[in-house]
Amino acid sequence: MNQQIRLTATTTIVTLLLSACAATTDASRTAPAASNVAKQLDQVLAGAHRSTESRARDKYRHPKETLLFFGLEPTMRVAEIWPGANGWYAEVVAPLVAGKGQYYAVQWEANPQAEFIAKGIAAFNAKVAASPAAYGNMVSTELGPNRLTIAPAGSLDMVLTFRNIHNWMSRDFQAVAPKAMFDALKPGGILGVVEHRGNAAIEQDPKAKNGYVNEDYAIKLFTDAGFELLAKSEINANPQDTKDYEQGVWTLPPTYRLGETDRDKYAAIGESDRFTLKFRKPKK
Numbered sequence: 001m002n003q004q005i006r007l008t009a010t011t012t013i014v015t016l017l018l019s020a021c022a023a024t025t026d027a028s029r030t031a032p033a034a035s036n037v038a039k040q041l042d043q044v045l046a047g048a049h050r051s052t053e054s055r056a057r058d059k060y061r062h063p064k065e066t067l068l069f070f071g072l073e074p075t076m077r078v079a080e081i082w083p084g085a086n087g088w089y090a091e092v093v094a095p096l097v098a099g100k101g102q103y104y105a106v107q108w109e110a111n112p113q114a115e116f117i118a119k120g121i122a123a124f125n126a127k128v129a130a131s132p133a134a135y136g137n138m139v140s141t142e143l144g145p146n147r148l149t150i151a152p153a154g155s156l157d158m159v160l161t162f163r164n165i166h167n168w169m170s171r172d173f174q175a176v177a178p179k180a181m182f183d184a185l186k187p188g189g190i191l192g193v194v195e196h197r198g199n200a201a202i203e204q205d206p207k208a209k210n211g212y213v214n215e216d217y218a219i220k221l222f223t224d225a226g227f228e229l230l231a232k233s234e235i236n237a238n239p240q241d242t243k244d245y246e247q248g249v250w251t252l253p254p255t256y257r258l259g260e261t262d263r264d265k266y267a268a269i270g271e272s273d274r275f276t277l278k279f280r281k282p283k284k
Contacts, residue, residue, distance in 0.1 A: 037073060040074060041092070044095045045064060047091075047134065049091060049134040054086075054091060057254065060238075060253075061271070062236055063089065066235055066276060067093070067096075067192075069276065069278065070192035070278055071158075071190055072093065073157075074097055074099060074101055075097070075100045075101050077097075077156050077158075078104065078156065078157060079151055079156050079159045079184065080093060080104070080159075081106045081143060083105050083107070083124060084124065085120035085121075086127075089160065090127075091134065094135045094138055095134045095135070097136070098135060098138075101157075103135065103136065103137075103138050104138075104139045104150065106141050106142065106150045106151075107120075108143070108144060109145065110142065111144070143180055144173075145173065148179075149184070152184070153184065154183075154185070154187070156184045157189055157190070158185075158189060159184065159185060159191045159192070160191075160192045161191075161194075163194060163195055163274070164177075164195070165193070165195045165218055166195070166208035166212070166213055169208040170207050174221055175225075178222050178225035179225045182281055187281055187284065189280070190230075190279070191222065191278070191280070192276075192277075192278055192279075193278075193279065195274060196211050196212045196213060196249045196273070196274055197212065197237075197272070197274055197275045198210075198212035198215075198243065199212070199214075200216065204217045209248065210243075211248045211250060211272075212243055215275045215277075218277065219277065226282070227279035227280065228280045229278075230279060231277075231278045233276040237273055237275075238269070238270055238271065240268075240273075243272075246258065249272050252272055254271070
């Protein structure tokens with residue numbers, strides 16, 4: 001009996017040691033890779049294709065830290081949802097994956113009744129055309145009520161969406177969009193989400209008219225679609241954001257919806273407080 005106990009204990013210790021060795025080996029493999037991606041991101045962020053205005057937003061949006069947190073790699077096939085007219089994150093993500101991976105620009109579904117959508121897509125396309133080498137073999141697709149396939153099913157390594165949930169909510173699209181992303185990802189694929197963080201003490205406005213979204217509400221949207229929450233980060237937090245402005249989140253930079261009224265005050269606050277969430281499509 002004692003011998004059996006000793007054998008069981010020995011087996012357990014060996015198993016734990018092997019697990020520890022495996023974890024150490026994994027860490028030693030991933031650390032240099034992450035360091036290399038960080039260097040490549042530094043190069044992209046310093047690229048001539050980025051304007052002075054774009055660079056000015058880096059201190060608020062922390063693109064390097066955010067993309068490293070999500071685990072973006074140059075070999076990935078990655079989609080960005082609704083990159084917008086400015087394509088601020090597109091000019092960082094697309095060049096990183098242009099050589100060995102692929103960037104999907106998932107625009108709003110074209111709508112002849114919505115002139116601002118057409119103008120936004122045209123502005124984004126003009127930006128890409130001005131620096132074709134930076135965007136590589138970019139693929140353009142759409143996401144909207146009648147366009148729910150953003151990429152071939154199970155083909156993407158990563159999907160990214162930045163400050164878009166409130167846009168979906170204003171269009172009653174918040175339950176549909178996450179499912180489209182889920183379907184496009186490979187099993188084990190990653191979803192990265194950044195959004196203006198609402199006041200948790202205030203019940204979520206279903207239309208998010210002020211642009212803010214409660215973190216718990218957002219997490220439920222994605223877990224209801226089948227995603228697993230892997231991690232949260234405070235990379236994009238801003239405790240100076242009081243979230244109680246006359247014109248909602250658009251009172252703050254870079255929009256400054258109140259124009260010159262109290263502009264210095266809002267400039268001192270900076271861009272909004274944001275949650276940063278990393279999800280995964282289950283491997284099985």
